[in-house]
Amino acid sequence: MAVLFRPFFSIDDPVWVPALREALGDLDFRVWPDCGDPADITAIVGWEVFPEDRNSWPNLKVILSLRAGVERFLSSPHYPPGVKLVRMIDPGLTEGMREYVAAFVLRFHRDIDRVETDAAAGEWPSSIPVGAAQRTVGFLGFGHLGQACVPVLQPFGFRLRGWSLSKKSVPGVESFTGPESFESFLAGTDILVCLLPLTPETENCLNAHTLGLLPRGAYLINAARGRHLVEGDLIPLLDSGHLGGAALDVFRREPLPAGHPFHAHPKIIVTPHISAITIPQTGALIIRQSLETILGGEDPPGLVDFAKGY
Numbered sequence: 001m002a003v004l005f006r007p008f009f010s011i012d013d014p015v016w017v018p019a020l021r022e023a024l025g026d027l028d029f030r031v032w033p034d035c036g037d038p039a040d041i042t043a044i045v046g047w048e049v050f051p052e053d054r055n056s057w058p059n060l061k062v063i064l065s066l067r068a069g070v071e072r073f074l075s076s077p078h079y080p081p082g083v084k085l086v087r088m089i090d091p092g093l094t095e096g097m098r099e100y101v102a103a104f105v106l107r108f109h110r111d112i113d114r115v116e117t118d119a120a121a122g123e124w125p126s127s128i129p130v131g132a133a134q135r136t137v138g139f140l141g142f143g144h145l146g147q148a149c150v151p152v153l154q155p156f157g158f159r160l161r162g163w164s165l166s167k168k169s170v171p172g173v174e175s176f177t178g179p180e181s182f183e184s185f186l187a188g189t190d191i192l193v194c195l196l197p198l199t200p201e202t203e204n205c206l207n208a209h210t211l212g213l214l215p216r217g218a219y220l221i222n223a224a225r226g227r228h229l230v231e232g233d234l235i236p237l238l239d240s241g242h243l244g245g246a247a248l249d250v251f252r253r254e255p256l257p258a259g260h261p262f263h264a265h266p267k268i269i270v271t272p273h274i275s276a277i278t279i280p281q282t283g284a285l286i287i288r289q290s291l292e293t294i295l296g297g298e299d300p301p302g303l304v305d306f307a308k309g310y
Helices: 016-023 091-109 112-120 144-156 179-187 208-212 231-239 280-295
Strands: 002-006 028-031 041-046 062-065 084-086 136-140 159-164 173-177 191-194 218-222 243-248 268-270
Touching (some): 002 016, 016 028, 016 280, 041 280, 062 280, 091 144, 091 191, 091 218, 091 243, 091 280, 136 144, 136 179, 144 159, 159 179, 208 231, 231 243, 231 268
Parallel strands (some): 002 028, 002 041, 041 062, 062 084, 136 159, 136 191, 159 173, 191 218, 218 243
């Protein structure tokens, strides 16, 4: 097995190349463009596929993504037919998402934005806070990342619910399954956390209608993909008071242009796609484990179902 790493940010990747060399040192590890005989390549590690990938590797068996999301691979006309795809399930990435979600759930729950605004104006108002037991946090997309956030939030006493296409059973979490339960899931969610994979069915799922189903004053946290949100629908819902605020980590265009109205809106927090970043040291070990599983004749965790899109 020869493993080829396709850098994305630069040809000389100073972070991922050393991490992968250390994890895969006893394998035939190669870094583009020094790929040697194309017929040797049986596995590619990288961020996306390139035009030459479709036909250049006659013995390619698997592509291992360094991303948790795989829509760039699935939508690419260059993806080689018949080749398996494995998405990244990295403990470092997962921990980052847990921290991000917890940070903004607590920020919105304790109304920190209003507190900061009042303090900056020299005001000192007092109010009775809403208890966590009276606040419902809903995960739109309740797969690996959504379920990983549950243990972080449960100690505070939040009511937790998750929506997914397939039934999930997690202690202490109310489960909603399928399109028929989607609207009822939204109607009872005070803080909505979007962690859905991006598929043709989920694109534009956060829009005026669906966000309008949330209770008045609800909050949105989108740490999934920018194309889930119809951007033009968000600000009117915030200005009307139907939504209390939004934390957005992903956008249709990244970096978010300097003049975009999201930057200036007082109820929108913009972060630069930092919620869940694959950590080279842990991610490289996951790549190693996946390759060992494949060499053993089994399917690794994160094997993508092309029909489902994740």
